[in-house]
Amino acid sequence: MIYQYSGVVHIHSFYSDGSADFKGIAKAASKAGAKFILINDHDTLAGLHREGEQYLHGVLVLVGSEVTPKKNHFLCYDINSVPSNKLLPHQYVSQVYEQGGFGFLAHPDHKENPMFPGKMNWEDWDLDNAVGLEIWNYFSQWMASFKNKKGLLKSFLFPKATLSPPRSETLLKWDRLGKQRPVPAIAGVDAHGGRQLSWIPNILSSYKYQFKTFRTHILAKEPLKGIVHRDRHIILSAIKSGRSYLVNHCAGRVEHFQFYLQHLNNQWHMGEEVKQRPNMSLNVILPTKAHMKVIKDGKLLLQRKTNFLRLPNPDPGVYRVEVYKGHVRPRPWIFSNHIYIRN
Structure with missing residues (x-):
């Protein structure tokens, strides 16, 4: 049996430039229906040392960090210390993995906004470690949604309208890397928290609001039981291996x-590699009928409106699913991690 849990990834607390402590953030996550959150304060583990990882308001709070030089930001987890942001990218990434941690290239194709100059994209893609990608980032998308004051006002008043699919160049890089090795992907919020403007809430920055945008849903073979060290391992191992899918909750x-590979009584799920054999089938089951795309090796294999798909005898390749919801202007809804069928 597979258990599914929804969480929020890439959050900043007041230990760097956020506006709340772990308890306040967990309370917002609970109201938004999340089961776990991943904190990534800039260049520090202060929150881990002062508050620790724990269940708060029924939400498991897990702590990593974000290494933040001027560009090439790196989200890292399961670490004891944060590498210096003065190092070169391959150096701080290597230091994360040398201490048993893992990580993701943050907003790797972030588009610079002329009103707020500053590059936060990734330039050094020649890395030896098995890093993952943050293919969806709410704050990065919002920053790319306007180019002038009029556009800023529109994006401020209607932030949900700024949500779009992950950038095509990011998806293509992800698919190409997947031909070489498994590449887990996450959806990040990059939340910094809400402040009050007189009696008017700053909806754009509210933790509760942002936690209702992009989510990372993990797949687990065992249920969460409220035991911190046990549940921590279940969540982080799923995130690390790509046993997850990404959801735009605004849609x-x-x-x-469900997106899985079937052979007789055996099933392989997102994030898993398997050698091709006869009589396999790729299967997709959606919560409701929607526009489904199956992507193989970075190219559209097929698309149709349905809530169930069975693809018999798939060839070797790197497969994933995109789902869009709506009729007139379909909104991006679900993006799966890859299933890898090898020769």
Whole structure:
């Protein structure tokens, strides 16, 4: 049996430039329906040392960090210390993995906004470690949604309208890397928290609001039981291996989504590699009928409006699923991690 849990990834607390402590952030996450959150304060583990990883308001709070030089930001987890942001990218990434941690290239194709100059994209893609990618980032998308004051006002008043699919160049790089090795992907919020403007809430920055945008849903073979060290291992191992899928909750909540490879009584799920054999089938089950795309090796293999798909005898390749919801202007809804079928 597979259990699915929804969480929020890439959050900043007041230990760097956020506006709340762990308890306040967990309370917002609980109201938004998340089961876990991953904190990534800039260049510090102060929150881990002062508050620790724990269940708060029924939400498991896990702590990593974000190494933040001027560009080439790196989200890292399961670490004891944060590498210096003065190092070169391959150096601080290597230091994370040398201490048993893992990580993701943060907003790797971030588009610079002329109103707020500053590059936060990734330039050094020649890395030896098995890093993952943050292919969806709410704050990065919002920053790319306007170029002038009029556009800024529109994006401020209607932030949900700024949500779009992950950048095509990011997806293509992800698919190409997947031909070489498994590459886990996450959806990040990059939340910094809300402040009050007189009696008017700053909706754009509210933790609670942002936690209802992009989510990372993990797949687990065992249920979470409220035991911190046990549940921590279940969540982080799923994140690390890509046993997850990404959801735009503004397009609709998802309690259950399936994308798996079947052979007789055996199943392989997102993030897993398997050698091709006869009589396999790729299967997709959606919560409701929607526009589904199956991507193989970075190219569209097929698309149709349905809530179930069975693809018999798939060739070797790197497969993933995109789902869009709506009729007139379909909104991006679900993006799966890859299933890798090898020769």
